[in-house]
Amino acid sequence: RVEVQVRSSPGMILSGKIDGVQVSGRAWESPLSLTCRRIEVSVGDAAVDLKGLVQKGEIRMIRTARGSAVVEFDSRDWGNFLCHPLVASARLGKDAPFVFRRVGKVDTKSRRATFSGSYQGREYDMFLSMEGERGELRVGIENGPENPTTTSASASESALASTATA
Structure with missing residues (x-):
């Protein structure tokens, strides 16, 4: 299970801009079988291609997000x-x-x-x-x-x- 918290106003989200994101979870698995026991990611402001996200289901960064991450593997x-x-x-x-x-x-x-x-x-x-x-x-x-x-x-x-x- 993974939880995502996005910090931003609705108007900023609709323009593809966010103030920050925190992702946390345990026993995570991607569709391509990438797995981890625990994941903690925190990033500050960023900009994403909202059209690409909606049309292709892909997250493509327009402005690189900076932050920190911890990933635990078995x-x-x-x-x-x-x-x-x-x-x-x-x-x-x-x-x-x-x-x-x-x-x-x-x-x-x-x-x-x-x-x-x-x-x-x-x-x-x-x-x-x-x-x-x-x-x-x-x-x-x-x-x-x-x-x-x-x-x-x-x-x-x-x-x-x-x-x-x-």
Whole structure:
């Protein structure tokens, strides 16, 4: 179940403008099987293509909304996210796509999500993890054709938070 609260006057809504929106829910699922255990989204003022919303049932932003979001995945949700058509259509530059397998895992105790897939015919096992008291995000390859050991890049949680809420 998902609840949506829109802050705006009726006249502004009819012109496609809103002062803000809050979306919250649990056990959410989209028509294309994107799922999450919990979702909390809050955005400020924005403008949407009202004609497109009515005619096509699509929300297209005319003015980008800024805000914050929290999405909680379990292992099933993580696999659904990795195999969602929008993720599957992404490319690494002009190269072939990275093809994710649906067998991802989320371990909340160790603050780690694992996933695997193939790129240009080679198999990779990777991870995302939050580590340390400051919540550093680590991203790495555990097993790959050229790299059988863990490598990682990191960014602080505060840097990610400012990016996500900007």
